[in-house]
Amino acid sequence: MTRLARVVLQALAALPLPLLHWLGSLMGGTMYWLSPKFRALMRANIANSKIAGSYQVSERLVKQSAAETGKGALELAIAWCRPPAYIDSLIKDCRGWEHVEAALAAGQGLIFVTPHLGSYDIAGRYICSRLPFPLTAMYRPPKQAWLEPIMNDGRQQGGTRTAPATPAGVRLLMKALKSGEATIILPDQVPGSGEGVWAPFFGKPAFTMSLLPRLAQMDNIAVLWFTGERLPRGQGFVVHITPQSQPFCGQREQDAAILNAEVQHLIARFPSQYLWSYNRYKRPAGAPPAPESV
Numbered sequence: 001m002t003r004l005a006r007v008v009l010q011a012l013a014a015l016p017l018p019l020l021h022w023l024g025s026l027m028g029g030t031m032y033w034l035s036p037k038f039r040a041l042m043r044a045n046i047a048n049s050k051i052a053g054s055y056q057v058s059e060r061l062v063k064q065s066a067a068e069t070g071k072g073a074l075e076l077a078i079a080w081c082r083p084p085a086y087i088d089s090l091i092k093d094c095r096g097w098e099h100v101e102a103a104l105a106a107g108q109g110l111i112f113v114t115p116h117l118g119s120y121d122i123a124g125r126y127i128c129s130r131l132p133f134p135l136t137a138m139y140r141p142p143k144q145a146w147l148e149p150i151m152n153d154g155r156q157q158g159g160t161r162t163a164p165a166t167p168a169g170v171r172l173l174m175k176a177l178k179s180g181e182a183t184i185i186l187p188d189q190v191p192g193s194g195e196g197v198w199a200p201f202f203g204k205p206a207f208t209m210s211l212l213p214r215l216a217q218m219d220n221i222a223v224l225w226f227t228g229e230r231l232p233r234g235q236g237f238v239v240h241i242t243p244q245s246q247p248f249c250g251q252r253e254q255d256a257a258i259l260n261a262e263v264q265h266l267i268a269r270f271p272s273q274y275l276w277s278y279n280r281y282k283r284p285a286g287a288p289p290a291p292e293s294v
Contacts, residue, residue, distance in 0.1 A: 001146040009150060012077035017090060018234025020078070021071045028070025032063060042066065042276040049202040049264075051271045064272040071230060072119060072275070079121035080154025084129040091126050092231065096224075096241030103222035104132070109177030111215055113225045113244075115188040115263045116275035123228025123239045124184055128159050136161045136176040137184045138169050160184075165192075170211065177218055185212050188263050188278070193286030199256030202264060205290040206280050213248040213255035227266055230273055240269075 012020060031038050042062045052058035078087065103110050112127060112135070114120045128135040137160050141148050152162055161176075163169035163183075173183045190196075191209040199208040216223045223244040228237050244262060248255040267274045283290060 002149055005146060006081075006150050009077040010081045012074055013081035016234070017078075017236065020074050021230075021234040024071030024074040025067040026070065027073065028066040028068065029063070031070065032066040038066075038277055041279060045276045045278075045280065048204055049267070049271075051268065061272055062276070065274065065276045068230065068273045069275060069277055072273075075119050075122055079119075079125055080150055083157065084125065084159070087122055087125050088129060090122065090236045092236040092238055094126070094239040094241070096226075096239075097130070099222075099224055099241055099243055100127075100130075103224070106220070106222075107180050108220050108222040109180055109218065110182035111177070111212070111221060111223045112182060112184040113187050113212065113223060113262075114184070114227060115186060115266060116278055117227055117266055118270055118273045119228035119230050119237050120186070121228075122237060123226055125155075125160070126228075126237075126239055127184075127226065127241075131159070131182055133181045134159050134161050134176075135182045135184055136163055136173055138163045138165055138173060140165045140189075173215060174218065177215060177221060180220075183215070185209075185215075187212050187259050188280060190280065190282055190284055193284045196284075196287075197252050197256050198288075198290055199253060199260050201260040201280060204281060205293075206260065207282075207284055207287055207290070208256035208260055210252055210256065212259060213250075213252070216244075216248050217250060225262060225266065227270060229270055 039062070042065060043058070046052055046058050046061055052061045100110065114123065124137070137155065139162050142151065155162060163172040176183055187209060189209065190207055191211070195211060196207045196209045198205045201208070215221065224241055225244060226239060226241045228239055230237055246258050248258055
């Protein structure tokens with residue numbers, strides 16, 4: 001199965017980006033019409049966010065986001081199968097790289113943070129290619145075990161070291177940061193039961209990771225948020241890099257709220273490119289019940 005999947009992904013990765021994005025839009029639209037669960041989850045999450053001011057705007061955003069979700073799914077073929085030089089050619093601009101240069105000059109460990117927004121895998125590969133050292137990324141193995149070797153091979157060819165989402169993986173992240181290297185974290189992944197707290201996300205309790213604030217409070221660390229904005233009509237991508245606007249304070253619930261506020265700010269910039277079909281409000285097994293308000 002892995003061999004067949006690799007062939008299919010390599011074939012998709014060889015397509016011109018406009019054609020790949022057209023196919024992704026078609027796939028996303030098909031998911032919208034054929035999957036009531038997919039459609040309902042997107043509608044519920046967008047309605048809860050209050051980003052869309054009316055039902056008509058909300059429905060338009062749901063359909064746009066479905067198309068962007070399809071594009072993002074097919075972009076994984078590029079992220080996992082194409083060399084760094086090709087990925088670099090797709091990046092039409094990088095805004096905010098001076099923040100990376102300042103952190104490197106200060107000898108700081110770098111935590112790059114991106115939610116499920118835009119083309120986060122391609123943007124991460126691009127950032128990794130510009131760093132003078134490997135980037136260590138924490139990951140959870142995919143449910144489809146046959147995808148894992150393809151995913152790891154693709155990320156490692158771009159200079160990324162993978163760390164499992166285990167205590168041993170956390171130690172690898174800490175070691176990289178203490179050495180003045182970099183790591184990358186998706187902050188809106190629902191953590192395991194003992195790895196987070198409930199905090200507001202668009203006004204509703206969401207179980208939120210404690211790992212990022214804990215790592216950020218290590219000595220000499222810079223936290224930089226980034227987004228891989230997907231340009232229309234397959235024109236490429238723009239990478240946006242910004243420092244965290246509010247520092248973490250060391251109090252778990254408050255830090256989780258700060259984290260979610262940063263995510264919300266980025267989503268508000270590119271609302272159609274957020275993965276609204278992600279079940280952000282689920283309760284992990286063993287986690288305490290969500291509070292009525294946060």
